[in-house]
Every structure is written in C-alpha cells, then in structure tokens.
Amino acid sequence: MIAPSPFPLLSSIIFLPFLGAIAVGVVKNIDTAKKIAIVAASLELILTLLILFSFNNQNGDFQWQEKQQWIPSLHAEYLLGVDGISVLFLPMTALLTLITIVASWNNVQNLTRLHFALLLLLESVTLGVFTALDMLLFFLFWEATLPPIFFLIGLWGIGAQRRAAALKYTLYMLCGGVPLLFAIILLAINHAEHSGLGLAFSFPLLLKTAIPHDLQTLIFLLLVLGFAVKAPLAPFHTWLPTVAMEAPTQLTALLTGLKLGAFGLLRFAFPLAPNAAHQYGWIVALLGAITLVYAALIALQQTNLRQLLAYLSISHVGLVIVGIASLNTLAVQGAVFQLLNFSIIASCLMLIAGFIQQRLGSTELVHLGGLAKVVPRLTVFFFLFSLASIGMPLSSGFPAELLLIIGALKHHFGLGLSGLAGAVLGAAAILLFMRRAFWGNVIHAPIQAMHDLRQRELWVLSLPILFVILFGLCPSLILNITENSVQAWLFRLAY
C-alpha cells in the first residue's frame, strides 16, 4: 500500500533529542552539557528541514512511514508517518526548542543540566505526537509530554505557587486524557467487531473502518472533549493563564507555541468520525467562536503581560478551531497556516515577556511604563510580533487570518463576524497594553537601568521575524505543502 521509507528518518528525529537528553544528563561539566543541548537541537532542526525538503507535495498520503511490531497481542504497532498537515510542525517544534534553549542559556542557575535534558525530552515526545500514526503510540507520546512539563513548571517556575500550577496542569491533562483513551479503545473494539480481525490501533486502518452512527457521535464528542482541554477551549482553558503566571517563561513560550490540542482535533477527531463531524461540527465551531471572543474580551482586562499573552493565545486557538470546523478548503488551509504562525508569534512574544521579567522581576503593568525609551530594540521586536499577531499585512498573520475569516464567513455568517470582532478586540487588547507599558514616561527607577536586547537575544528573535515576513510575502510556500493533504482531509469528510 505505502512504500516504507528507506531510512528511519522519523525515528531518528524522535530519538536524537532523547539521546541528547541522556547525554546532557550524564555529562559532568555544565558548559559542555549546554553545548551538547544546543548541538542536539540544531541537528534536530537540520534533520526536520531535511524531511521538509524531501517531502513530496503532490502526495496527500502519509510519507516516510515506518512500521514495527510493538505489542503483538493488541495489534499495536510502532507506526510513524507524516503528511502535509503534520510535516510543517516538525521543523517548527525543532525551531521553537532551539530558540527556547538559546533564550534560557544563562537564566537557569540550579539543576541546569536537568533543565536542558527535560527540554530535549519534551521535544522528543512532542515530535512523537506529531508523527505517531498508531493510536496507542500517539496516546503514549501524548501522556509522556506531562512529566517533563510537570517538573519544568514545578522546579524552575517563577511564581510562588509553581507547585500548585504544575499539579493543576497535570491533573487537567490527565482528565483530558481519559476521554481520549476511552475513544481510542472504542475505535479498536469497533474495528474488531466490524472486521473480525481483532483489535487495531493503526490510524490509516481505522480511517477505513466503518463506524455505526451512534458510536461515531460518541467517539467524536469524546475526542473533542479530550483535545479541547489541551487546546485549550473555553471552559477548559483556565490552566493556561495559571501556567503563564507560574511557569518559567521559556516553557510557557513552548506550551503556547505547541498547539497540540488543535492539531489533535485536526488530525484525529474530524477524520475518524466524518459523519458525526458533519452533524456535530457546529458544537466545535460554536465553542471556538465563544473562546475566540471570550478570551479576547478577558485579555482587555489583564494587567500582567504574561497573562495577557496567555488569553490572546487562547483567543487565537479559538479562531483556528473555528477554521477547522468550517470544513472548507479556505478555512482549513488558513487554520493550518495560522497554527504554525501563532506557534512562532505567540512563543516569541512570550519569550520577550520573559526577557522583561528577567530584567525587572515583573511583567505587571504597575512596574512597567515608558520601556520604549530605555529598550528600543526590545520594543521594536515586541511591536513587530504584536503586529503579526493581529494580522497586519506583510506578516504571515495576514494571509492566514484572511483565509480563515473568508472561509468562516462562507460556512456561517456569524462565525466570520465573530472572527472579525475577535480581530478588533485582540488588537485593542495588545495595543492598549503597549500604550501603558511601552509608551509614555519612565516612572520607575529600575527601568532606567534596564539593558536592551543582548546579541544572543537579538539573534533568537531575528530568525523568527524573518520567517514571519517571508511567509507573509510568499504564503504559497506554506500553502503548497499543505494543499494536497488538506484536500484529502476534506475529501474524507465530504460524503
């Protein structure tokens, strides 16, 4: 059916950071450990780019497939593969991890090696989530993201209640995992009943299995529930603002960047239950629209930069979900594009918040004001990324948002209008904050002594901004890669 790949490239991108993590943990010298971490992350980026460049755009099916027996009694396989929807997330994850590692180069003073090892471990399992095609394997990777995040929040958090935040995050995600697992088991049992060949967890196989309508509805709703917690969609979103306040900013940047929940909805929830998706897709669209406007409104009231960015990120996820649930080419293409975009933009904004936090010890509005005068470069970068996040032309946010809104308007007028309202409110939230934090007079003495961006930080931010502008000028670079897979995705949902 599908030609197996000649070289296990996907396995190597999963295991390279894992080996890197072990090496970082074993080496005695901290400087060497850091260097190993950065080399591993850079190699990883090169490998993922290699996959991207050798990817065949014309083929909407899974490529670079690898298949091994894993648990024979359950028919669970070690099955990996990427298609046009997931392939772009690989270099993006690698890039985010790399810039996170560089950005937190000198920030971590205690347990430094463990910190970098956990970051690499997180990268490894995240890439697993993006490439796994066996539902059990996917679930394994999905849950395996929790321990590194739990320790990263709990051990290096900057808030006073970091332990509670770590616990809160983990409990939320575990609760979200239960419906997922339930749905996966239902899928496997249905396959056993239907085909008489026993259980199966392979995603391509499950796609072909017919599912009775009632069961489809149940599976769809369970999957949506599970992914909505991770996405996050209202009302399951409250973990993100808490984590943004308590967790180390580099980790928050990663968490807001890696939009696993929305990816899960796109990859599994809709294609596995196409009929139910048609019938109950409006629930998802409604949830998305509510999240979009609700979070943007709450963002207007935030006085802390990190919390503001967390709510804006939730609002953006809402927009993406609206796009996915609109079920037309424009909106889905826009949604995939926007997911990639916001991953970069939201993480970089969060990293800048981290730079401010590191310099002033706070991102609370009462401690800010007049930053533009003292740290012009930091301000310029923050401003550029905020513009990209509100969809200014010449940035990649613009084509993606345009496609999303037009697609949503095509599906339902109200959805498009909520998208437009969200665009106005989101811009208002971030610009009002900029006015109070960056413009105006310098009132507080500590701000006067603030350092502008250092060389290292400048490079960390320059690379993403170049991407943002490049994809804004030539959106076809991204859209061509996703096009055929999105068509195939929609074709599956068409009947």
Next chain:
Amino acid sequence: MDTLTSFIPILPFLAATTIGSLHLFGILEGERCEKTTARIANYAMGLSCLLALTLLAADLFGQNPDSVKIAHWLQVDDFSITLSLMTSGFSVKLATLFSVLLFIVTRFSINYLHREAGFHRFFFVLSLFSSAMLMLVLSANMVGTFIGWEIAGLCSYLLIAYMYDRPTAAHNATRVFITNRIGDAGFIAGISLSYFYLHSTNWLEISHFVSQLSEQEANLIAICFALAAFVKSAQLPFTPWVARAMEGPTPSSAIFYGAVMIHSGVYLLFLIRPILEHAPLVMALLASIGLLTAIYAYFVGLTQTDIKSSLIFATSGQLGLLFLECGLGFWQLAAWHLCAHAMVRAYQFLTAPSLLHNTHHNPIKPVHPFLANHSRFYTYALQRFWLEPAADWMLTKPLLCLAADLNYFDKQIVDRLMGSPAPTIRAISSLAAAEERKIGAHLDNSDDTFAQGSGLAGKLTQWTAALLSWFETRFVLRGVSKDAIDMGRRLGHIANRVEQNLLKPRYLVLFVFITLLVAF
C-alpha cells in the same frame, strides 16, 4: 513598462526597509547620518514620482493596457489573488498627484525635522507610508488595496505616536488605530462578500459580474466597503478620530490627514462605483452621511481656535461634500474636487507653522455672528457635539464592563468550577502542620479531610456527598423544618439577583446580538 510600474510602490518600500533595518541595528544613528537617510528617502520617492509621471504620460497617449500583473500571491481552491497594478484611468492620475505631493512633503520634512530626535524613524515611516499609499491607489486587486490601506493605517499610528513619551500622543494613537480597525473589519467583510457573490476580487472585473447581483447583495457588499470608507475618511460617526490624529509632526499631518490618506475612503467609493450604482440604498446613505458630516464639521470648525484643528475640520467638511457628490452620482465632479482639495490642503498644512509665525500679533477673530447669538449651540459645537463621549458611553464602556465581568467570571467561577488544586498555602506550610499531619491529629481543622476533593470530579463527588448528607440530616431525619423555609427564601433572593443582572442594558444588547448572529 510592466516592471517599471511595479517599481512605483516598491522603491519607497525598499527605502523604508533600508532605513528601518539600518536604524534598528544602530548603523544609521544620530545627526551625522541624517543626510544619508534623507537622501535614501528623497531619491526613492523622487524616482517613484518620475515613474508615476511617465506612466501618466504613457496613459494619456493611450499606450497602456488596463492593468499589469506583478506577482501571484496566493491560491487556495478558487480563491486566487494575483497582485496587479492599474495602468490607466483615474487611479493613475490620482497616483501621480499623490506621488508628487509625497515627494514634496519628503523634501519639506528634511529641513523641517532637522535635528529632531526621531529623524530616522520619521523617514522610515514616511517612506513606508508612501509605498503603502501608492499600492492602495494603484492596486487592481482588492487584497492589494487592503494591504496598502492597512499599512497606511499602521504608519498613521506610528506618526501620531511620534512623541511616544507623551502620554496623550500614545493614547491618541492607540485610539485612532483601534477606530480604524473597525473600518478594516468592514473592508475584509467586503472582500469576502465580493468573492462569494462576484467570484472575483479584482476591481476591474467587478463591473462584468455586477449585473448578476441582486439588489440586496449589492447593498450588502457596498455597505461593508462604505463602512471602511466612512472610518478612513472620518465621516460621522467616526469623525472625532481625525482631530486626535493632529498629535503628529506637521508634515505628517499634511500628508496623512490633509492631502493623501484621508482621501482613500473617497477613492474606495470610486473603485466600487459599479456596485454602488446597483445599490441605491447605500448611495442614499452616502449622500446623507456626507451632508451631515459637512454640516457638523462646519459648525465645529467655526469654534476651533488652533490652526491645525480648524484645518482638519475644514478637511472633514470637504470630505463630507465629496461623499455627498458621490452619493448623488456626480462622479466627475467628485474626482476634480478630490484632486483640487488634496493640493490646496497640502499647501495649507505645510504653511501652517509659518502662517502662525507671521500672524502672531494679529487680533483674535471674533466669533461667527450666528454662533455668537446662539450661545447654547456654541457650546455644543465647542464640545464637538459630545460625539466621542457618546461613543465611549455606548460602546467602549459597556465593552470594558463586560470584559471586567467576564474576567471576574473566569477567575472566580470558571476556574473554581473546573477545579484548581489547593495552592501551596493550604498544603503543609509549617513544621507544626507537618507534625500534625504525621500524628494524624486534626487540631484546628473542622473540615473532614477525608471528604476533600479537588478538580471538577473531586469537587463533584465531595459536593454530592455533602448535599446528600445534608438532605439526609435535615429532611429525612428531622422532617420539614424552619431550615427548609429559610433555604427557599435564600434561593429566591439569588434568583432575583440573577434576573436584575440580566436586565442590565449591556447583557440585553449582548443577548440581542447573539440572537441575531444565530438567526443569520
């Protein structure tokens, strides 16, 4: 000629990126580099102006096609965007006029801003703005026009906030930008509707398909674009933003709000003229809003005492007349009016500072006799008819109140309902507590820790248990007592409060809005 045409907007853009990136990395800095910056901006604008003149000449001799393609930008499904420029007709004439004005202002600013702190920043923004404006006027595609439209708005934000350390400047800039975003939303909606109904986003093609439109569809498309035009050209009820925009340096006021950018709203009407001619309702709306704005700006303008404010209200009034002309269908008149007004107003704004200087000792002009006789009306005009406070009261304040309510709801109700685990304070906080826990004695803890839960599931279990136990003790074991009556009364109070909250206007409006959305 094709490639040369595309250089008209690209040259200033290149100048902007050069100045911007060199300034960001600290290469263009301080007074000694002023000359370099000025040269880059000036030459780029001059060349682009020359190209525009050539294009106009070629057009007058009838050498040009309707439009030239520059690049294929995006293609998804049947939604395809090819960036192309118009090379004949009103757009070229207007582009030439604007490029000449932009060139003059660039030259003027070199002397005017000499030794200003933000010299390089100013020229970066000015070049970017020139590029955006020429793109707006020349683009044959709606998306291209929108790109110029949005970037021009951004530049206006940056120049109003030119003195960003002045809180008023920052405040005004933010307010202007957010007001403009409303118009942008209208523009995007207009693009989408044209794609749905006309299957094209090209200005030149819409006239072919427009006959297929029903009147309702034509009205819908036209109203979306008209909203964008109202905001950009400061028509009622959006007029007040333009007075706030006077915060920027004088040359920028001249070019943005006197001569060039403010006219883009009217220009948009020219672009959608084929649709407007099928949309009589919107034409009537344009005429009436234009007339109202002209009257409004005339009276407010009479009471202004500083030169830039009176000029800007005069501009607003003239634009109102332009809208009126378009609404009545006098397109030719409107075109001439637009060009003449742009030139005169640019001159007036640029000479405003020296005019002020020359007339320094002149006596103050008496108040207009009509206003002098109607003192109450004078107050209204002086307060600009409270348009801005009204907008605040009707839109901004309820929205912020709603946001505050939602914020409270999110933190206090959603977060608690979804179950946040107990914070560290409630965990072991002292040695005594640890000791207490170790020996299993609950000295000061009245709650039974056995029935403590966290998270939604945990709390649900805990509450169900507590409720059942309460029910059991109060009702089953004791029968109906005074407690039950008290309880009922308390529930009634809570229901009353919820109802009172629901009757507040902002929630009513919200519900109506949601109902409308769903009904659509």
